[in-house]
Amino acid sequence: MISIVLNDEVVTVSIGTSLVKVLEHQAIELDAVALALNAEVVPKSRWPHIVCQQDDKLDVFSVVAGG
Amino acid sequence: MALTDQAFMQYSRQILLPEVGEHGQSRLSQSHVLIVGVGGLGNLAAQYLAAAGVGRISLIDGDRIERSNLPRQLLFTSDDLGGNKADVAAQKLMRAYRDCHIHCYQHYLTADSAATVFNNRYHAIDLVLDCSDNFAARQLVNQLAIEHKVTLVSASAAHFQGQLLSVNQQISPDTGCYHCLYPSDMSVSQTCQTVGVLGPMVGSLASMQALMSLNLLLTHDATAELPPIAVQSRCMDSRQLLGQLYRFDGAKFTWRQATLARDPDCTVCRVHER
Numbered sequence: 001m002i003s004i005v006l007n008d009e010v011v012t013v014s015i016g017t018s019l020v021k022v023l024e025h026q027a028i029e030l031d032a033v034a035l036a037l038n039a040e041v042v043p044k045s046r047w048p049h050i051v052c053q054q055d056d057k058l059d060v061f062s063v064v065a066g067g
Numbered sequence: 068m069a070l071t072d073q074a075f076m077q078y079s080r081q082i083l084l085p086e087v088g089e090h091g092q093s094r095l096s097q098s099h100v101l102i103v104g105v106g107g108l109g110n111l112a113a114q115y116l117a118a119a120g121v122g123r124i125s126l127i128d129g130d131r132i133e134r135s136n137l138p139r140q141l142l143f144t145s146d147d148l149g150g151n152k153a154d155v156a157a158q159k160l161m162r163a164y165r166d167c168h169i170h171c172y173q174h175y176l177t178a179d180s181a182a183t184v185f186n187n188r189y190h191a192i193d194l195v196l197d198c199s200d201n202f203a204a205r206q207l208v209n210q211l212a213i214e215h216k217v218t219l220v221s222a223s224a225a226h227f228q229g230q231l232l233s234v235n236q237q238i239s240p241d242t243g244c245y246h247c248l249y250p251s252d253m254s255v256s257q258t259c260q261t262v263g264v265l266g267p268m269v270g271s272l273a274s275m276q277a278l279m280s281l282n283l284l285l286t287h288d289a290t291a292e293l294p295p296i297a298v299q300s301r302c303m304d305s306r307q308l309l310g311q312l313y314r315f316d317g318a319k320f321t322w323r324q325a326t327l328a329r330d331p332d333c334t335v336c337r338v339h340e341r
Contacts, residue, residue, distance in 0.1 A: 036323075036325035039324065062255075065255050066223055067107060067222065
């Protein structure tokens, strides 16, 4: 197991867990969020292909459309 | 273009900045900014840019002023209820900032009306500010900015969340576009109508959007015309601002920053590759 930081909270995940699996484990709706990994936005098409590393910092956020 | 004595006095606090100077102020006076949406963001962003001496501003909005707009759309008063937002804002800004030429389009931006708005043969658009209030409009503005090769400065606010980003496919292609970050098929829950917003929350993002716009207008000029050493000595390079997402939490008072990334599968910016 490794620990990552998801929206400022420490979360433990299995070694080899992809970004998309992290979101699914957290019951986060995939169609409603964007994601930054270590301060770099990761396009949704890349989420299944990137595996979490120890101490990775994930920010998951929604689109804000108002103005 | 030389500044008049009156302009020199009026903009003296800006000209005092080495990053602006007379050359930068002159550049602002020759710039043309398109503001899409004249709600909370568009009101304040337009006022800041007109006050700063931006020479030409085009406002586009088909919406009419309602009483619920007044807490955050500060150009408007109860006397303006029912008026077109772009028209009323243009009239007020023209009276207050006589150096600024303001044109208004009293309709919404659509794919059909875009050609008229963007293809101004006499006054090319230097920046597009997305100040709209819905996801579909934001996707359209992004697409049009890419098609017309104009830098997009997009701001948004709802509840206590605000977001700001700027993108340009010619200068910073690796950081992608709005659609790379937010694909058009994603679900959206946060708009001012559904979750509410405080006036200063929108105003904070509008101020940052105007500040980013002024920086981009000034640095576009710097990177194009000044030698490399002069560019390096400036505190801001447009490439440092472009391709960054800034997120503001107005309840916790925190800013977060992330670098945008191009989605190789993006259906918008990929088809407009150079």
